[in-house]
Amino acid sequence: MMKKSERVFNYFDKNKDGKLTPLELHRCIGSICGDLSLEAVQLVVAPLISSENGVLGMDELECLVESDNEEERMEDLKKTFRMYEMEGNECITPRSLKRMLSIMGESRSVDECVGMIDRFDLNGDGVLSFDEFKIMMLS
Secondary structure, rough: OOOHHHHHHHHOOOOOOOOOOOHHHHHHHHHHOOOOHHHHHHHHHHHHOOOOOOOOOHHHHHHHOOOHHHHHHHHHHHHHHHHHHOOOOOEEOOHHHHHHHHOOOOOOOOOHHHEEEEEEEOOOOOOHHHHHHHHHHHH
16 A cells, blocks of 8 residues: 555656656645745755755655654754754844755845745744744744
C-alpha cells in the first residue's frame, strides 16, 4: 500500500521525473497549506531541499506530509526561520532574505525582498519576527 506522502508526491510530480520543481512545489504546498505565494512556498521548503538544483525529492516531501506531530511541525518551522534569520537579531530582514534566496539560486534585489516581507509584516517594523513568520506559514 502506498504511503500518503508517495501519493501526494506522485500526484504533483507532473513530468514523473522523481523530483518536484519550484512550480510543482507551489501547486503542492498550495494544496496542502492553502493559497500561498511562490515566495512563501520557497520559505517553507528551503530547509528541506537537500539537492543543489532546488528540487524536492520524495524523502524531503515526507517531512512535510507525514508530520502529524504539532511539536515536530513547530520545531521544523523554527529551523526554517533560523535559516533565514542569519544576522542574529531574531528576525528576517530584507538582507537576510536576499542572502537566503541567493543561496537557493534565486536572485532578488533588497527592494524586492522588502516587498516580500511587507506582505507579511504585521507590525510594520520592516522585518519578520518568528510570530509573523509562523502566522504566515500556518495561515
